[in-house]
Amino acid sequence: MAADRAADSITLIAVSKTFPREDVDAAYHAGLRHFGENRVQEAMAKFEQPLPDDAVLHLVGNLQSNKAKHAPGLFSTVDSVDRVSIVRALDMAASGREATLDVLIQVNFAGEAQKAGGRPGEALEILQAVGRSSSLTARGLMTIAPIDATGDALRQVFRDLRQLRDQLLQEAPRCDLPELSMGMSGDFHDAIAEGATQIRLGRAIFGDR
Numbered sequence: 001m002a003a004d005r006a007a008d009s010i011t012l013i014a015v016s017k018t019f020p021r022e023d024v025d026a027a028y029h030a031g032l033r034h035f036g037e038n039r040v041q042e043a044m045a046k047f048e049q050p051l052p053d054d055a056v057l058h059l060v061g062n063l064q065s066n067k068a069k070h071a072p073g074l075f076s077t078v079d080s081v082d083r084v085s086i087v088r089a090l091d092m093a094a095s096g097r098e099a100t101l102d103v104l105i106q107v108n109f110a111g112e113a114q115k116a117g118g119r120p121g122e123a124l125e126i127l128q129a130v131g132r133s134s135s136l137t138a139r140g141l142m143t144i145a146p147i148d149a150t151g152d153a154l155r156q157v158f159r160d161l162r163q164l165r166d167q168l169l170q171e172a173p174r175c176d177l178p179e180l181s182m183g184m185s186g187d188f189h190d191a192i193a194e195g196a197t198q199i200r201l202g203r204a205i206f207g208d209r
């Protein structure tokens with residue numbers, strides 16, 4: 001492929017927010033196994049009837065502490081962990097249910113322009129909090145590129161995430177952070193070229209919202 005990356009090194013997450021369960025089931029039958037939702041409430045309703053065991057449900061949107069109790073059991077992975085208080089809330093919720101959860105640390109390189117995600121300088125502290133938890137495993141990093149970023153500036157965001165991951169591995173050598181969740185319908189080509197291992201596609205799969 002264009003970026004000289006093996007297709008099986010990239011996981012496609014079908015982001016099904018706003019789309020009905022029938023569309024998710026159709027995507028499952030077409031062979032997709034990873035699905036993403038951005039709101040706990042919507043996901044609880046949509047997946048009241050759980051997906052088959054081989055499906056993986058990702059929470060990719062901002063999580064409020066008071067909703068954390070619903071995440072274990074519903075989601076296999078929370079890809080939007082952006083503060084230590086959420087690590088604690090998720091760990092408590094998962095321990096209480098004797099469940100485990102994978103997490104990605106969401107980082108925001110755009111500053112004030114974008115609210116979701118921790119600052120790059122906070123990632124180590126969040127990672128260490130995950131390390132101290134009993135039920136969570138950090139699997140990597142996630143970012144959303146600024147909506148107006150194009151060209152080199154866009155590429156730089158994805159490069160920044162990869163470089164932050166490499167830096168964290170030096171600072172916290174016992175961690176394993178194989179996953180880089182970056183790239184959406186409008187920018188996944190650049191993300192793949194910069195090393196994305198997971199791309200999150202909504203509109204490109206399900207159509208316009």
Ligand SMILES: *Cc1c(COP(=O)(O)O)cnc(C)c1O
Nearest residue numbers: 015038060184185200201202203
């Ligand atoms: C909606 C959403 C996506 C998918 O966006 P598209 O532009 O529809 O591909 C990816 N990641 C997150 C966090 C989202 O909220």
